[in-house]
């Protein structure tokens with residue numbers, strides 16, 4: 001019997017060549033990380049890796065029944081209901097091996113899992129290497145995952161106090177640095193049981209604000225408090241889930257946020273339950289003359305035991321904490337249009353994932369936080 005030709009090595013060489021070419025082209029272009037993400041996103045959409053151009057998304061605002069200044073936003077995207085089908089190949093083909101249990105963020109697996117369609121962009125942040133990978137079923141415009149180039153856990157909790165402190169500093173510092181490279185983008189870190197879908201591999205989410213899109217509900221409340229001359233850091237209120245807002249230069253808020261996270265570690269007690277959503281973005285400059293780069297950072301303390309909310313199947317992560325709720329099933333769409341999913345429904349949804357220790361955290365830190373009159 002004649003031996004059949006095996007073209008898989010040829011496929012893999014071609015993929016590596018294309019990936020190197022793409023990396024060099026993106027490295028060589030003018031502009032910021034945000035511009036490189038736009039180009040990568042366009043390429044990944046054109047080759048069919050991104051399965052959803054977000055063309056079917058319907059958005060809706062759910063307004064408080066009496067106070068029109070308070071609202072949540074929802075998006076209904078039926079295409080996302082197919083996302084489990086886009087998870088990629090589970091078993092490596094002949095000649096390839098799976099590393100770290102087929103982790104979806106390990107570069108060694110990505111070629112065979114995504115059949116050579118998925119390509120990324122490697123860049124350095126604070127002397128650590130990261131990859132940009134596009135999301136095949138995005139939640140927002142240019143929605144990408146920023147993943148560590150090495151396979152390391154998502155949590156900041158380590159065996160020793162010093163180890164945990166160092167890891168939390170790094171997580172916050174790198175998040176701020178990434179959003180510092182991407183003006184107009186929002187980045188967030190989801191801890192374990194707080195929306196992290198891949199617990200074994202450190203990653204962030206990053207997406208671009210849509211042109212003309214109003215600030216997210218959480219941002220709107222914080223912005224109003226800022227206008228009332230309440231100085232950050234402060235507790236965002238009224239808001240259904242405990243969220244603390246920090247604003248300032250990167251170094252200042254990194255220190256404040258790391259100290260706050262340290263307080264959370266002490267209050268939460270059991271490190272097995274400790275988690276958080278940390279959301280960061282560049283502050284929109286009020287005056288064109290403001291040259292110093294400032295950041296907004298929101299810290300949402302979470303407990304891994306309380307990961308799902310009443311009334312919704314999916315876990316609550318950083319986007320939901322911002323006040324934007326994504327639905328993808330037809331049944332949810334019916335309830336949304338029938339008015340059964342309303343402001344109060346989302347309010348209760350967010351309240352139901354509140355960490356039980358969050359109240360103590362805020363009470364203990366009254367001396368360092370500003371409080372409004374509410």
Ligand SMILES: [Zn+2]
Nearest residue numbers: 103106151201
């Ligand atoms: Zn991995």
